[in-house]
Amino acid sequence: MPQIRHLLPQLYCFSVVARHRSFTQAAEELSISQSAVSYQIKKLEDQLGYTLLLREPRKPIQLTSKGETLLHRCEEIYARLDNTIEEISGSTLSGELSLTSDICFGTDVVAPALPFIQQRYPKLDMRLNLTEAFIHLDDSGIDLAIRSRTDDPELEYEFLCSTRMLLVASRQYIKSHSPIKKLTDFYQHQILCTGDDDYDWLTLTNQVSDLDWHRLNKRMRINSIQALNQAVVADAGIAYVASYTVAQQLDDNVLVSLLESQLPEQRINYYLAWPSRNRSNPKISAFSQQLHHYIAQSDLNLFLNPAQ
Template sequence: MANLKSSHLNSAVLANLQCFSSAAKHLSFTLAAEELSLTQGAISQRIRKLEEQLGFALFLRYNRRLQLTAEGERLLIQTNNSLTELDNLIRDIHTQGLAGELSLSVPPSFASQWLLERLADFSQLYPQIFIRMETHSRLIDFYAEQIDLAIYYGQGEYPGLVSWPLMDEQLIPVCTNDFADKHDLRGKPEKLNHCPLLHDAQAWPESGPYSEWSYWADQQALSLALKQGHCFDKSEHAVKAAKSGLGVAIGRKLLIENALNSEELINPFGKLQPIQSQQGYFLVTHEDRKEQPIIKAFREWILERIQAH
């Protein structure tokens, strides 16, 4: 008969120790069986096997109850301590990958109008992850730059990278109520040629300065004097200029919902519904990084938030 000094704590011994810990906690093989989803007979057999492996009895068995032996009490204390330490170790291993810095590249408008107001929720879920965010609309060189994840406004085709679709987008012309009245715009899109248009100079990487207005006009079968207006390097600046009464901007509906709901901005052409943009929002990373715990955590979080939105 082997004893503890001459035996190794192999997987069978560890499984039997778990049965012992449960039975000792309840002083019942029946309750231990329920807790571990085993039969009472299996629990009893594993305890007897463990006693054989250790070389001493763990329980005094009476007709209707169990009682720990002195050796069983000593082993229970040590087993509980060891299992607690093991559980803590496993938790540490799991959470180790969910700590540190996560570097993001995000389009400025998406950051300011959608992401930033939701990051507190991510931080509460993962307090040991610290965000480092850059805001620009260009494509990232994941080989040369210290960026873990990027959000792109585009068509989702990024060779050598992996991408996940986040949200579609719709385009809608917006201005203030006063501007619409002053220029007699309500229901008269042809009058856009007599007022300043506000442009995002680069709505997505490699796009031209009038790309969104041009696409919207084509979809509405309108001819517009696109160069009659002002260009900004960020979509949010064009929208902010529209709020000030400078002109009419092409708004991305997802990012201007609050302004529309408050009527700070309006669609002066009610009969013309928002059109589906050719671009959407995509979460992008290098293929080699997609399974990193910190990246998976952010991906799962943002997809859940978008679903809720």
């Protein structure tokens, strides 16, 4: 095993590739060729003796379990080095950074991350706008958005994290109602949703032939994910939600996940998005790095690999 100082260039190259999940984007950031990036990763894997990245044609790069662990450690080390350099030089980022997110992800993930980021950049003035309305970044004055789609050609995107969708109910609800052993048992239960056009439930029922959306008992519709989750905790019925929104309740055994082995895995990717004019904005780069750090060390059931 070579000494760590001999691996530093390859480790940094690996961390950039892992952050972007792309050799092409890593090559652009590092200002080297894609073949040079590939060579650095192969050299690192050969020196370590194990695989860090899984590559398949026309699919995002995936990290192995060892790759995930190494990425977390690298990001922690780079953050400490950045802090040390800033302390020595006395320099830090300042000014305003405005960003927008949907209400649910912004409330549960981004807002709790802001104090973590402010510890690193105390002079950075962050403005978070939570809304379900679509905001055009080009004419809004907002620097950065968190999106679950990448279909706007005028924006540049960086993968942030992904989350699993889960069917959940409270432990007390399960005890006091008829058993749930198969998908068709849901017809005997109360379904909680955001409305008749609930996108996540519609996606699930379109994928699973045993579930007919129109036959499900949907007598409780709540147009707020946070409020809907509170109703689940209060034993109101079964909900289909992103795992990060109920991570604490699952850990505390207040809620249980239902029939995971009988369901197709549905995951949602989240991306940082910005107009191309902001490509070189150091505040965006710094915010992105620190938000990645926060998510990597959180207990929110968020994945650092994109869904396929």
